[in-house]
Amino acid sequence: MKISLTVNGAKEDVEVDGRLLLAEVLRDRLGLKGTRIGCLTGDCGACTVEFNGELRKSCLMLALGADGEDIRTVEAAGEPLDTLRSAFVACHGFQCGYCTSGMMMVAADLLTRNPHPTAEDIRVAISGNLCRCTGYDTIVAAILKASTSSGDENGCDCRT
Amino acid sequence: MIAHPFQYAAPDTLDAAFAMLAGRSDARVLGGGTVLVALMGLGDVQTSLVLDTRNLPLSGIQPRHDGVSIGAAASYNAIEGSPLVRDTAPLLAHVCRQITGGRQITNQATAGGAACYSNPASDIPACIVALNACMRLGSVAGVRAVPAAEFFTGAFKTDRRDDEMLLEIVVPASNWTRFGYIKQKHATSSWPIVTAACLADGEGNIRVAVGGAASRPYIVEILVREGELPSDSARRIGERAREMLTEPWSDALAPAQYRQRIVRPVVERAVKQALDGQPL
Numbered sequence: 001m002k003i004s005l006t007v008n009g010a011k012e013d014v015e016v017d018g019r020l021l022l023a024e025v026l027r028d029r030l031g032l033k034g035t036r037i038g039c040l041t042g043d044c045g046a047c048t049v050e051f052n053g054e055l056r057k058s059c060l061m062l063a064l065g066a067d068g069e070d071i072r073t074v075e076a077a078g079e080p081l082d083t084l085r086s087a088f089v090a091c092h093g094f095q096c097g098y099c100t101s102g103m104m105m106v107a108a109d110l111l112t113r114n115p116h117p118t119a120e121d122i123r124v125a126i127s128g129n130l131c132r133c134t135g136y137d138t139i140v141a142a143i144l145k146a147s148t149s150s151g152d153e154n155g156c157d158c159r160t
Numbered sequence: 161m162i163a164h165p166f167q168y169a170a171p172d173t174l175d176a177a178f179a180m181l182a183g184r185s186d187a188r189v190l191g192g193g194t195v196l197v198a199l200m201g202l203g204d205v206q207t208s209l210v211l212d213t214r215n216l217p218l219s220g221i222q223p224r225h226d227g228v229s230i231g232a233a234a235s236y237n238a239i240e241g242s243p244l245v246r247d248t249a250p251l252l253a254h255v256c257r258q259i260t261g262g263r264q265i266t267n268q269a270t271a272g273g274a275a276c277y278s279n280p281a282s283d284i285p286a287c288i289v290a291l292n293a294c295m296r297l298g299s300v301a302g303v304r305a306v307p308a309a310e311f312f313t314g315a316f317k318t319d320r321r322d323d324e325m326l327l328e329i330v331v332p333a334s335n336w337t338r339f340g341y342i343k344q345k346h347a348t349s350s351w352p353i354v355t356a357a358c359l360a361d362g363e364g365n366i367r368v369a370v371g372g373a374a375s376r377p378y379i380v381e382i383l384v385r386e387g388e389l390p391s392d393s394a395r396r397i398g399e400r401a402r403e404m405l406t407e408p409w410s411d412a413l414a415p416a417q418y419r420q421r422i423v424r425p426v427v428e429r430a431v432k433q434a435l436d437g438q439p440l
Contacts, residue, residue: 001168019162021197041198043349048264054237055264060197064168065190065212109263127348128262 003067007032008076016063023047023058025066026073034074034101038130045129048102049073055109057128074101080111084146093142095133102129107143117147162200170212177211177325178300184209185322191233191273194265211325218272218327221245226333232272232326237263239271249331251339251357255287258341260349272326275311278318278376280409281351283343285312286371289379290357293331299324315375315409337362340433343372344426346413353414354422356401356430366393366431370401373423375409380427394435398428 004013007030014029021040026032026049038044040059047059050072058071074081084104087093094100103126110117110125117125122143123136131139171177181187187209190196199205218233221242228248230239239245240256252271259266274284275295285308288295293308297320304324311319320326336359343352355371364384371377380401382393402424408416 017161018168019165021161021201024161040201042194042261042265045262045264051267054267055262056268057194057264059201060193060268062168062190062193062197062210062212065170065193065214067170106262106264125263127260128264 001064003064005066005068006070008072014063018062018064020063021059022049022061022063022066022071025063026058026071032073032075036098036101038098043130044099045102045106045126046099048105048129050105050109055106074104080146081108084108084111084143087146088139088142091138091142091145093135093139095131095135099129099131099133103131103139103143107146110143111147115147117143119144162197163203164200164206166200166207167209168212169209170215172215174216174298174327177213177216178298178323180209180211181323181325182300183323187211187322189213189276189325191270191276192235192268194261194269195273195277195279213325224330227331230271230329230331232276232328233270234272235268235270236266240266245331248333249291251291251341251359252287252331254339254341255283255357258343259283272329275308275329276318276320276326278312278314278316279351280315280375281353281372281411281413283352283355283371286355286369286377287341287357288329288331289371289377290359290367290369291331292334293329295319295329296327297321297324298327303327305330309377309379312376334359335361336367338434338437340430340435342426342430342433344422351413354419354426356427358427358430358434360431360434364393366397366434368397368401368427368430370405370423370427373401373405373408373419375407378404380404394428394431397431398424401427 026035036046038046042057042060049058122140186207188207190210190212213233218231220231222229228244236256236259240253246253271284288308295306295311297304306319338360340358343355345352354373358368360366366382368380369377380397408419410416
């Protein structure tokens, strides 16, 4: 079956097997490997994408259900993802990095809705994302840093 | 990738959807997909037809008489954010706000889907039984209304026939002025083990729906005549909830004995929360 979807602003027509998940089409048909597949049960959040402007877990969606829809992945350019990328690097907001793209998608959604979140707001926002390295403190610090966006790449205080 | 092949349809009229479901007893209706797609991936659900509700007019939340109609495909976020729900059924808004799995899940998952899944260890069944909601089901034979208390027939079982789909959950207006909601679970992100949804009117009338303790929700009530204000309602209802639990549910989350032991305090706390008007 053929589906047409917009991914990061580009129109894509893809011939898909109806049994494929959206996450699989993004990764394996469109080459966007930033979207990760972790649990396939909706627990880990590594597959998080923006679907018509709303966060979704793309491993819980059939690709056919994305026909005609607008998807944004972690590869998308623009704010607040660009600032988040720098902040995650500055604060070392990852260990193995597997959860990072999901964390960044959730953070981008949070900062769009609430540009000045507290650490508690951030912890609630990432509650659907697991970091099995348990590096939550630096992830929260990175999102906080992106929200204040001081521009000082070395100004991270997450180690103190 | 889902191993088993299936046909996929996303009709844009209810009549077309009903026609597809007629005579396809193994068809599955797809709401948000947070349960169905995962189960299909695991191979636990195999179906010849997935009927996606995404093009159907089932996501609305509208006034209905003095109550509110929740479309079967309305997401938890849509329900929680609806001023109409917050006004007419604040308990439901409160329960939706506590659904875990992150904003991704609450954007995607639907209360209607949770009701049709009828997992004892979940929030929605007891909540809508407490609210005396009405489930409206559609098929080629027409629309049928079933009280929520009769809709849940057992663990993962409902009164919905194979050729029917849930259209809306109608929550009637009521005189309840206070509510409490307590759920016992292992961790924030776990499914709830036992839940208690309590409604009270401030005059001594109290209604609690207990979820997760048995295979289907059950009601414990104290209804008083005017002027009678029992002082120990919470304890009495908690004890009655335990007495009524003759066949406790058991699953991977907790054995039956555990549920039997915690049902009284969970119910008591929900009643106290409702009566005190603040979380414990």
